[in-house]
Amino acid sequence: MRILVLGAGFGGLEVTSRLSEEFGDDVDIVLIDKAEGFVFGFSKLDVMFGKALATNVRHSYADIVKPGVRFVQTTIRSIDPAAKRVETDAGTFDADLLVVALGADLHPNATPGLVEGGHEFYTVAGAFALRDVLAEFPGGRVIVAVCSTPFKCPPAPSETALLLHDLLTSRGVRDKSSIALVMPMGVPIPPSPAASRALLTAFAERGIDWHPDQLVASLDASRKVALLADGSEMPYDLFLGVPVHRAPDVVVASGLAVDGWIPVDPSTLQTSFPGVYAVGDVTSVGTPKAGVFAEGQAIVVADALSAIIRNDVSSTRYDGRGMCYLEFGDNQVARVDVTFLSGQAPVGDMDGPSIDYVADKVDFGSSRIQRWFGREWSST
Numbered sequence: 001m002r003i004l005v006l007g008a009g010f011g012g013l014e015v016t017s018r019l020s021e022e023f024g025d026d027v028d029i030v031l032i033d034k035a036e037g038f039v040f041g042f043s044k045l046d047v048m049f050g051k052a053l054a055t056n057v058r059h060s061y062a063d064i065v066k067p068g069v070r071f072v073q074t075t076i077r078s079i080d081p082a083a084k085r086v087e088t089d090a091g092t093f094d095a096d097l098l099v100v101a102l103g104a105d106l107h108p109n110a111t112p113g114l115v116e117g118g119h120e121f122y123t124v125a126g127a128f129a130l131r132d133v134l135a136e137f138p139g140g141r142v143i144v145a146v147c148s149t150p151f152k153c154p155p156a157p158s159e160t161a162l163l164l165h166d167l168l169t170s171r172g173v174r175d176k177s178s179i180a181l182v183m184p185m186g187v188p189i190p191p192s193p194a195a196s197r198a199l200l201t202a203f204a205e206r207g208i209d210w211h212p213d214q215l216v217a218s219l220d221a222s223r224k225v226a227l228l229a230d231g232s233e234m235p236y237d238l239f240l241g242v243p244v245h246r247a248p249d250v251v252v253a254s255g256l257a258v259d260g261w262i263p264v265d266p267s268t269l270q271t272s273f274p275g276v277y278a279v280g281d282v283t284s285v286g287t288p289k290a291g292v293f294a295e296g297q298a299i300v301v302a303d304a305l306s307a308i309i310r311n312d313v314s315s316t317r318y319d320g321r322g323m324c325y326l327e328f329g330d331n332q333v334a335r336v337d338v339t340f341l342s343g344q345a346p347v348g349d350m351d352g353p354s355i356d357y358v359a360d361k362v363d364f365g366s367s368r369i370q371r372w373f374g375r376e377w378s379s380t
């Protein structure tokens with residue numbers, strides 16, 4: 001059984017690790033990614049706000065040594081889901097079972113003026129470059145804004161505004177600064193009223209201006225003005241944006257995507273092509289685009305593939321559950337649990353914020369690096 005896993009992010013690493021753990025050298029997995037290594041989304045914020053070094057948060061794929069797994073660093077150029085065949089810069093790969101875990105591509109250029117007049121903090125390069133920008137910012141009007149939907153990790157812009165408040169305060173320039181947060185939702189985390197209430201209170205206490213139900217459509221770089229989707233304008237000195245997200249072009253060209261993303265059976269993650277599964281940000285499964293959901297879906301797919309290899313039938317079904325650690329700044333982290341079940345309204349709860357969840361968040365990262373890369377790691 002030849003298994004091809006496309007993309008070594010949260011989803012691809014989890015599927016691969018589980019199958020290797022169960023079958024060892026009895027399985028033939030090729031894991032493909034164009035990147036040199038993996039970076040957690042939350043590590044982007046850690047580097048941006050000077051809490052971690054860029055060199056400590058990159059996890060090189062060259063370190064993956066797993067029985068039955070071959071990692072190939074190359075760019076995927078085409079996917080034929082009917083033939084389960086993939087063309088790459090390193091040649092052609094054929095599979096019996098195919099897992100597409102290629103995530104969402106980010107397009108800063110798709111928002112007019114963003115590259116010329118602002119910064120984005122969602123790509124690795126963009127977030128890492130902001131470290132020096134924030135360290136030297138003399139104070140002024142800052143906008144943290146989402147430029148389109150859907151976008152990964154819906155809590156990240158709120159966390160960014162709160163961490164920015166701390167950084168500007170510690171640098172002694174908060175008094176001469178304003179922070180505005182522009183978000184497309186009515187509340188910061190819609191499935192969790194408790195988390196939304198806590199965030200709105202934290203914004204009010206810190207003087208962060210909350211602008212709900214809005215998107216920034218473009219920037220006028222020469223006037224340093226953000227143009228909102230409703231036609232209004234907001235002047236800024238520093239703009240931190242969440243860029244446009246799209247499924248990778250190779251996915252769209254493959255015929256797997258419908259309306260931009262890959263539709264899957266919400267309980268099995270199977271696509272409409274037999275033997276082809278998709279997990280994580282590249283799907284339209286109905287959960288937010290976040291690593292914990294990609295990982296939960298990967299567990300279901302690993303069980304399904306394992307059952308096929310054993311000539312059995314998997315009874316594991318996706319439960320739509322996810323948990324994330326929410327940074328409030330000032331060394332306070334909350335735990336937010338949410339459930340998105342197909343056909344039902346999402347529900348969620350929050351515990352904290354407290355200092356106790358700081359250690360839990362570190363454990364969350366180090367346990368994944370241990371499982372995926374087989375080595376110790378601490379984000380701090």
Ligand SMILES: Cc1cc2nc3c(=O)[nH]c(=O)nc-3n(C[C@H](O)[C@H](O)[C@H](O)COP(=O)(O)OP(=O)(O)OC[C@H]3O[C@@H](n4cnc5c(N)ncnc54)[C@H](O)[C@@H]3O)c2cc1C
Pocket residue numbers: 006007008009010011012032033034035040041042044045074075076077101102103104121122123152153156248250279280281282289290291292293294324325
């Ligand atoms: C600032 C920020 C903070 C975040 N914080 C959190 C958090 O605290 N918790 C959480 O759960 N999530 C968080 N996220 C979201 C999380 O990073 C993503 O949702 C998650 O990585 C999605 O996993 P995935 O496996 O679907 O895709 P990804 O992890 O994006 O992996 C996709 C992989 O496919 C590869 N790829 C794409 N196209 C090709 C191609 N043509 N050829 C070869 N390889 C290709 C990419 O290089 C990439 O490695 C955060 C995101 C950001 C930006």
